[in-house]
Amino acid sequence: GAGVSQSPSNKVTEKGKDVELRCDPISGHTALYWYRQSLGQGLEFLIYFQGNSAPDKSGLPSDRFSAERTGGSVSTLTIQRTQQEDSAVYLCASSLAQRNTIYFGEGSWLTVV
Amino acid sequence: QKEVEQDPGPLSVPEGAIVSLNCTYSNSAFQYFMWYRQYSRKGPELLMYTYSSGNKEDGRFTAQVDKSSKYISLFIRDSQPSDSATYLCAMTSGAGSYQLTFGKGTKLSVIP
Numbered sequence: 451g452a453g454v455s456q457s458p459s460n461k462v463t464e465k466g467k468d469v470e471l472r473c474d475p476i477s478g479h480t481a482l483y484w485y486r487q488s489l490g491q492g493l494e495f496l497i498y499f500q501g502n503s504a505p506d507k508s509g510l511p512s513d514r515f516s517a518e519r520t521g522g523s524v525s526t527l528t529i530q531r532t533q534q535e536d537s538a539v540y541l542c543a544s545s546l547a548q549r550n551t552i553y554f555g556e557g558s559w560l561t562v563v
Numbered sequence: 564q565k566e567v568e569q570d571p572g573p574l575s576v577p578e579g580a581i582v583s584l585n586c587t588y589s590n591s592a593f594q595y596f597m598w599y600r601q602y603s604r605k606g607p608e609l610l611m612y613t614y615s616s617g618n619k620e621d622g623r624f625t626a627q628v629d630k631s632s633k634y635i636s637l638f639i640r641d642s643q644p645s646d647s648a649t650y651l652c653a654m655t656s657g658a659g660s661y662q663l664t665f666g667k668g669t670k671l672s673v674i675p
Contacts, residue, residue, distance in 0.1 A: 454606070481661065483661065490571070491667060492651070492665040492666055492667040492668065493607070493651070493653075493663075493665040495662050495663070498661045500661075506661070506662070509662075541606055541607070551609060551612055552609075552663070553609065554599075554607045554608070555606050556604075556605055556606045557604075557605075557606050559604070
């Protein structure tokens with residue numbers, strides 16, 4: 451596709467359930483990023499992939515969060531045993547190699563009830 | 564002190580006004596500065612990208628960086644209702660640095 455595609459666009463889940471969020475980056479972009487945006491907060495870096503490798507996972511908030519990328523393309527962010535404080539917009543972005551000009555998807559809006 | 568400070572607003576201006584949006588930062592290593600625009604329930608969209616100090620103009624938008632004061636600005640001339648959005652500043656230290664540090668964003672409303 452022309453831009454970064456994320457799914458689902460909206461997700462309401464019960465506390466304690468696991469969720470998977472998917473990101474399909476711009477074709478040809480080798481770098482992929484996950485950010486989180488909570489209400490009234492700035493964007494918080496979660497993880498960065500170069501190809502299928504994640505050199506930096508330091509932004510993941512807890513061990514309930516994990517991410518993977520396969521085939522140098524699609525990435526999945528998984529949140530296990532969701533908590534109410536996980537409610538946020540999860541934004542995926544991609545860029546050519548490792549560049550500052552990153553392009554965001556429209557986000558996955560997660561609500562944990 | 565947070566690394567990047569940005570007044571959240573909201574900022575409300577009449578159509579046609581000149582808008583000034585600002586961020587201050589504390590990390591002197593930041594060299595690359597960006598402004599993103601985010602419409603409601605949409606992802607951020609890159610507006611301007613500048614390196615080091617100076618000005619950059621693109622249509623009605625001008626980005627200004629003053630590294631000595633650790634202060635960056637985005638000016639919007641002849642503001643339009645379609646400019647109503649949240650504006651996020653972002654910055655990083657190196658050309659190959661992958662982790663951007665964002666401000667919290669300023670919500671702008673341009674009233675017709």
